[in-house]
Amino acid sequence: MTRAERIAEICAAHAALEGPLLPILHTVQAEFGCVDAEAEQVIAHELNFSRAEVHGVVSFYHDFLPEADPRPFIELCRAEACQARGVEALVAPAEAAAGDRVKLKAVYCLGLCSVGPAARVGETLHARLDASTLVKLVESA
Amino acid sequence: MTSVRISDDALALACGADAVAAAFAAAGCTVERVSSWGMHWLEPLVEIGGMGFGPATPEDVATILSGRSAKAIGRIAEHPFIARQQRLTFARAGKTRPLSPEDYTASGGWAALERARSMAPTQVVAEVTRSGLRGRGGAGFPAGIKWQTVLSAAGSRKYVVCNADEGDSGTFADRMLMEGDPFQLIEGMAIAAHAVGAAQGYIYLRSEYPHAIRKLNAAIALAEAQIAPFRIEVRVGAGAYVCGEETSLLNSIEGKRGEVRAKPPLPALEGLFGCPTVVNNVLTLAAIPHILSEGGASRYDNLxxxxxxxxxxxxxxxxxxxxxxxxxxxxxxxxxxxxxxxxxxxxxxxxxxxxxxxxxxxxxxxxxxxxxxxxxxxxxxxxxxxxxxxxxxxDTANMGALARFAFQFCAAESCGKCTPCRIGSVRGVELIDRIRGSAPVADPVTALPQMHNARKSAPSRAEDLTLLEDLCETMQYGSLCALGGFTPYPVRSALKHWPEDFA
Missing domain, CATH: 3.10.20.600 (Ubiquitin-like (UB roll))
Known part of the structure; x- marks a missing residue:
């Protein structure tokens, strides 16, 4: 099956939903690591939208990436509560450890505001981080 | 065999609860995974026969089981942090297994739904109104009035939407409720559906909460028969903070950009897919089963x-x-x-x-x-x-930096629909940088040849502060929603109380 056929199949599987676009985009993002121009075109065709409509939605949300990033991801919370617990001091050492190999992404709130600084790797959460535990996390990613 | 209770809440997991649970299981204990008591500095909190130990690590298992642990905190229910609370919405916290229908029913679950369904919708709405419950999402709008509006609205198709897009830093009550007591939220939504005549409900949940997504989906599947013919579906957000605003949330469920809608029309009259819609926060809906229990409304109003x-x-x-x-x-x-x-x-x-x-x-x-x-x-x-x-x-916090962060966050998360928020937030960052800079700098825009009427000298600090005040006022009164409208709150309060941090 080609990629376009698979995306059309994903669209068909969500056809019964009211307002199916976001669930479709999540599935495509999870399967291909991005929602790129080709995917947008297929989705627009399947849902009878214009490509501009689909691109407008894709580009609005932070979760959908225009191209796949093969690097491991670490999401570090940098919202106020984690700032109050000193996350900003950890950013420089974490970035140094990450280099170009690991993608260190800022997120705004993981809901672990009483035990920050907090980070997420996939579905695994980490709390009470300090510089050394965060650097270790980056190195093992 | 010793029975040990450890939370499986995302926060407990982040603090290492799984490893502690595995260590107790390896030591021959029966481990029960329950919701969190909410004493986060003690997580992972271990409960054995009502006594608490925390924060526990796998190395503590032997000393805890021998009864000599220095991490003992005594009887959990009598801990001052718990004993001082009045827990209604979180009455089950720490006590039940989140996905156990037996635990939920045994602790009074579904009684309120049964009672509500024996009543006329207008009576249910009247009880909610009498309880004095106001929207817990932030705006504090009386829940009963909102429900009455949807109930009276004409339309064959109505919706109940639960706003679970808990993006605010420093908040985690929605997450704890959804992970710890998901059936209570489902029951609250089913009561709302009966009260306003809705057949379909949506829970809009942020993608940053994968554990809550999984628990809610599992709970909805288990409760399907209880709430039928009402149906609930979880919709996952995609990382946009502004989607916590109710109208942009509705757009997002519809599969559109999460842009704010102008009000009126109110969502209660023209909400999801143009139909009358109740949009309530997780905590509002989760408070409903208590209120609809026998005598619950007046008990609630007495507090x-x-x-x-x-x-x-x-x-x-x-x-x-x-x-x-x-x-x-x-x-x-x-x-x-x-x-x-x-x-x-x-x-x-x-x-x-x-x-x-x-x-x-x-x-x-x-x-x-x-x-x-x-x-x-x-x-x-x-x-x-x-x-x-x-x-x-x-006292290590710099309030000037936090005020700048408020504008920066607003600039990053603005949906772009209204000008005060979209442009004002960017201008705010620039302005605060200028105010906090050591030397006055002229705005580069004023140096452009087209701006020949603009003055060439740099504005003084006093002028910049006046401009900041103007900008805050424009954003507060001119923005479409709370994102642009409330960003001035952190900025103004920081400037008012800690002007030295803006030097």
Whole structure:
């Protein structure tokens, strides 16, 4: 099956939903690591939208990436509560450890505001981080 | 065999609860995974026969089982942090297995739905109105009036939408409720559906909460028969903070850009797919089963002060020694919350400020900590209680930097629909940089040849501060929603109380 056929199949599987676009985009993002121009075109065709409509939605949300990033991801919370617990001091050492190999992404709130600084790797959460535990996390990613 | 209870809440997992649970299982104990008590500084908290031990590590297992552990905190239910609370919405916290229908029914679950379904919709709405319950998402709009509007609205198709897009920093009560007691939220939604005549419900949940997504989906599948013919579907957000605003949330469910809609029309009249829609926060809907239980509405109304009735699950977060979930009647002061209950800062340094109500809430100076937790009292003091998050900062915090962050966050998360928010937030960052810079700098735009009427000298600090005040006023009164409208709160309060941080 080609990629376009698979995306059309994903669209068909969500056809019964009211307002199916976001669930479709999540599935495509999870399967291909991005929602790129080709995917947008297929989705627009399947849902009878214009490509501009689909691109407008894709580009609005932070979760959908225009191209796949093969690097491991670490999401570090940098919202106020984690700032109050000193996350900003950890950013420089974490970035140094990450280099170009690991993608260190800022997120705004993981809901672990009483035990920050907090980070997420996939579905695994980490709390009470300090510089050394965060650097270790980056190195093992 | 010893029975051990450990939470499987995302926060407990982040603190290493799985490893502790595995170590107890390896030591031959029966491990039961329950919801979290909400004493986060003690997570992973281990409960054996009502006695608590925490924060536990796998290495502590042997000493805990031998009864000689230094991490013993005594009887959990009698711990001052728990004993001082009035838990209604979080009555089951720490006590039940989140996905056990037996535990839920045994602790009084589904009785309120059964009672509500034996009543006429108007009676259900009347009880909600009488309880004095106001929207817990932040705006504090009376829930009963909203429900009445949807009930009276014409339309064969109506919706109940639960706003679970808990994006505010310093808040985690929605997450704890969804992970710890998902059936209560489902029951609350089913009661709302009966009250307004809706057949379909949606829970809009942020993608940053994968554990809550999984638990809710599992709970909905288990409760399908109980709530039928009402159906609930979880819709996952995609990382946009502004989608916590109710109209942009509705657009997002519809599969559109999460742009804010102008009101009117109110969502209660023209909401999801243009149909009358109840949009309530997780905590609002989760309070409903208690209110609809026999005599619950008047019990609820008897708690609280003035027009803020009932209880508020307050979240103590940031640099605080005893952080966690503290549900209590309205009227408690920040002094009690931050110092007596929270134990001051985690770092041991003096408290500098507390931000109440998320990123859009005001920074409150310790000398104002005597004001009561109440919607109107906070509004009068140019603040908001929002979703009940309290983030504490010690004296190392720079309030000028935090004010800049408020604008920066607004710029990053603005949906772009209205000008005050989209452009004002960017201008705000530039302005604060200029105010905090050591030397005055001229705006590069004014140096352009087209701007020949603009003056060439750099504005003075006083002029910049006036401009900042103007900008805040424009954003506050000119923005379509709370994102642009409330960003001035943290900025103005920081500038008012800590002008030295803007030097």
């Amino acid at each position: 609280g002060i003035d027009r803020s009735r009932g209880t508020m699950p307050i979240q103590l977060a940031g640099n605080i020694r005893h952080g966690g979930l503290f549900e209590t009647a309205f009227g408690i002061t920040l002094n009690e919350l931050v110092y007596e209950i929270g134990g001051g800062t985690a770092s041991g340094r003096p408290v500098k400020a507390a931000q109440v109500g998320g990123p859009l809430g005001a920074y409150i100076h310790p000398r104002q900590f005597d004001q009561p937790f109440d919607y109107e009292a906070f509004a009068q003091a140019d603040g908001l209680i929002g979703h009940g998050g309290v983030v504490v900062f010690d």
